[in-house]
Amino acid sequence: MSKVDILEAWQAHLADGRRRSPHTVRAYLAAANRLLQATGLGNFNDVAKLDGPALRRQLAARRAEGLSNASAARELSALKGFVSFARSQVGEDATPPRLRGPRLKKGLPRPVTPDEAVNVADLVAGTANEAWTGARDRAVLLLMYGAGLRIAEALSLKGGDLPLGDTLAVTGKGGKQRVVPLISIIRAAVADYVEKCPWPIEREQPLFRGQKGGTLSQGMVQKAMARARIALGLPSTATPHALRHSFATHLLSAGADLRSLQELLGHASLGSTQIYTKVDAATLLDTYRSAHPREKKPSG
Template identity: 55%
Template sequence: MTGEQLVASWLASLQNERRLSPHTLRAYTATGHRFLAHIAEAQGRPADLQLLATLTAADFRGFLSARRTEGLANVSAARELSALRSLAAHSRDRHDTPFPGLDGVASPKVKKGLPRPISPTDARALADTTGEMHDEPWLQARDTAVLLLLYGAGLRIGEALSLTGEILPLAESLTITGKGRKQRTVVMLPLVRDAIEQYLKLSPWPVTRNTPLFRGAKGGALSDGVLRATLRKARTALGLPETATPHALRHSFATHLLARGADLRTIQELLGHASLSSTQIYTSVDTARLLDVYKSAHPRG
């Protein structure tokens, strides 16, 4: 089996079985092909399954070192290594060919940064202004509805854009299938329900049980790239920082719930985190916010 065939079967399994997000798939695809090209150049011949199984820890470190000369930071190097470990697991499980050399490669140390939430006022302004970037009323209503869904229900952008007409008619709660096909129930606030219903009323595209809820201008499924591009314009117009992204709205959802007294277990369930440790970072976010308020308002701050 060639290296290209191995990578192709790996990517197919990630898409069809693990159902990774398009963003992650693009990143893993790039890593797989970069790695094969590096090994082919270093070894003097195209990489096949037999060659990959004989690679040493030094060979894998050589790939990461070459990537670092291109300016790769620790967090990105760790992501590249994670992709290679996933490829190795696929080779072991599907082709009974492990990559033992990877066992001797340690992950780069990554300093975990805090999420950067935005205020409730800015979150609503960002949702409204992103909609206002369009001329057509139904497109305005669409973008506002999507972003309010991220902020009001804590959805990932991929989760919101994968919704279909199956969720209609809207109720007070919604079942979401997130990462790893794990399901969770989120609350649908009246503000969010009203925004979605307004979009559906204006949209020229009928929504059936199996069609996308949020449509692009030509009727296909709305892509996250289109939404992100429009949001960037709105962010600039509002003078918000680059950290005001769709995912920041999800962070804001969690941080504002915590500030209002919600417990971590509840937030974990609403966000769909597999472990509580992923949710506990929001306690640091809230503490950081309180310290900022203290320093700016206290006379001895």
């Protein structure tokens, strides 16, 4: 097996087996390619023998190139996953090498990518025990990602909010009301759930119902997303609330101003919204370091 064969197998595993987003597949494939170039290895047996110190040396070389803590953590995750995959290919225990990554500053939201958000919602729907609960959870998650709702706000919707139009009046923290736009995919997802729901959707009753017809709990949505997160290989930060963070970050990246974003999120203070400027800047810098030709080592 050549190096090309190894990388193709790794790419197929990420894209088809783990259903990672195209962006993640590219990043993890590049990390594996750099490791193979640095070590000169060309088969899974040798890759499977790599240990913690070997990966630490590779990571140190990358850090010397100016890699940020966040990018270094992602690089390490890719390398550990690659070695784990190699071990599974040669019939060994697929446990990855034990190695701690760099410490990351806490405080900034950790959004998911658009592909990851949609993949999570679709996987939740496709793996549910019943079609109606899958449609329900998908609709809730898309309300959080596509309209920026908090989970409690989504679950507080009632039958009287139907039929959904182009906008939705939401009551947030402190009883503050705001109006959010609803794109067609959200309206379609809610309509699909309503059609499949075995319980009558009454005006004063919760829109999203639990298995026995009561109010759907936040814990059920969180568990559904946790299962999808694990299946897709996403980090533990990929929670339902991360979908709201993604809504904010992606709007800011697309040119939304802070005041408008504050209104859409229902923040009482602009300071709460300003944190997303740091998230967007961090994402931009990470993209720059990944794409700028002076940040790349010559291939060969």
